[in-house]
Amino acid sequence: DKAGHRHFMAKEMAEQPAVLKAAMGFYSGLDHDRIDLPDAIDFASADRLIMVACGTAFYACQVAKYWFEKYAGLAVELDIASEFRYRDPVLGLSNMALFVSQSGETADTLAALRHVRPHVAQVLSVVNVPTSSIARESDVALPIHAGPEIGVASTKAFTAQLQVLALLALKAGLDRGFLSGEDFDARLAELRLLPGFVAQALDREEEIKRMSEALAQARDVLFLGRGVMFPLALEGALKLKEISYIHAEAYAAGELKHGPIALIDTDLPVIVFAPHDALFEKTVSNMQEVMARQGKVLLISDAKGLAEAGDVPFRLQMPTVPDFIAPIVYAVPAQLIAYHTALHRGTDVDQPRNLAKSVTVE
Numbered sequence: 316d317k318a319g320h321r322h323f324m325a326k327e328m329a330e331q332p333a334v335l336k337a338a339m340g341f342y343s344g345l346d347h348d349r350i351d352l353p354d355a356i357d358f359a360s361a362d363r364l365i366m367v368a369c370g371t372a373f374y375a376c377q378v379a380k381y382w383f384e385k386y387a388g389l390a391v392e393l394d395i396a397s398e399f400r401y402r403d404p405v406l407g408l409s410n411m412a413l414f415v416s417q418s419g420e421t422a423d424t425l426a427a428l429r430h431v432r433p434h435v436a437q438v439l440s441v442v443n444v445p446t447s448s449i450a451r452e453s454d455v456a457l458p459i460h461a462g463p464e465i466g467v468a469s470t471k472a473f474t475a476q477l478q479v480l481a482l483l484a485l486k487a488g489l490d491r492g493f494l495s496g497e498d499f500d501a502r503l504a505e506l507r508l509l510p511g512f513v514a515q516a517l518d519r520e521e522e523i524k525r526m527s528e529a530l531a532q533a534r535d536v537l538f539l540g541r542g543v544m545f546p547l548a549l550e551g552a553l554k555l556k557e558i559s560y561i562h563a564e565a566y567a568a569g570e571l572k573h574g575p576i577a578l579i580d581t582d583l584p585v586i587v588f589a590p591h592d593a594l595f596e597k598t599v600s601n602m603q604e605v606m607a608r609q610g611k612v613l614l615i616s617d618a619k620g621l622a623e624a625g626d627v628p629f630r631l632q633m634p635t636v637p638d639f640i641a642p643i644v645y646a647v648p649a650q651l652i653a654y655h656t657a658l659h660r661g662t663d664v665d666q667p668r669n670l671a672k673s674v675t676v677e
């Protein structure tokens with residue numbers, strides 16, 4: 316049931332504020348300065364967190380790596396499951412492992428889990444399907460409470476995964492004595508603002524729809540971001556590829572001059588994710604290198620960022636949000652750009668060619 320929406324993907328994007336709010340209720344209840352995660356999870360003596368997933372779930376892990384480092388001082392090793400399972404990762408009993416999967420049935424992720432399980436202290440998973448194989452085979456499974464996701468392109472599962480990973484990073488910060496009680500309370504309060512900010516981001520849909528008309532003509536699109544916005548750029552490129560069939564690539568903005576800048580010409584749209592944070596100026600200077608070569612830039616930023624960036628061909632204003640939760644809010648334009656570009660091209664948004672919702676073979 317699409318609940319009046321044209322596609323499941325549209326319905327699932329629209330559900331995000333409600334999903335985030337409800338899921339927060341499960342993990343923090345009415346007690347506003349606590350997180351209710353199972354006591355069995357204890358990051359205090361972990362010396363490393365290994366995170367493994369595929370596709371969009373992997374990009375959620377990539378965002379979470381910045382959080383675990385910044386808010387918990389915990390070293391993170393990150394890999395895609397199809398690589399991780401066939402290398403010889405160095406594992407130890409003071410390591411914790413975390414697997415993220417919407418379906419909980421992705422063959423490579425499950426195989427990676429089975430591979431590490433005997434060699435690490437604890438196996439955690441973040442899943443949407445609590446009865447799934449990955450959930451059953453973990454020591455502790457944390458459901459994201461997103462409800463069924465039918466559209467092949469993952470949307471609400473991504474933002475709901477990020478929210479649970481953010482809670483885990485804060486818990487790790489407390490467990491390890493890395494984050495002060497005051498900082499913990501402040502970050503948790505920021506997470507509670509998500510439903511409102513995500514709703515505001517969804518309100519930019521008409522504008523994104525108009526901008527996507529030009530994108531639908533492109534043969535290739537480049538996405539750029541730095542820090543937590545780099546995985547967002549990757550997610551934007553993946554969404555665009557899978558549902559619009561336009562070739563898209565994402566680069567960390569600082570890598571631009573190490574090769575991809577050779578691609579820039581008047582035909583290449585370049586989408587830049589750059590909230591006004593500590594890395595803003597760096598990203599903007601990369602963006603200016605693109606503009607100096609007549610690249611068609613779409614800058615996604617907040618009021619302050621857009622004001623400072625000056626004259627940019629296409630601009631999309633996001634709400635001004637705390638750094639911690641920005642990657643979750645900026646997921647929305649990544650999704651909407653792909654959705655509307657695909658609609659302009661007339662592709663099958665919910666059932667893109669060659670793709671299955673759950674990849675149970677390797």
Ligand code: F6R
Binds near residue numbers: 415416424553554557
């Ligand atoms: C992209 C997408 C895929 C999945 C990937 C992992 O929109 O949906 O990249 O994220 O196949 O699937 P799960 O999360 O079920 O393990």
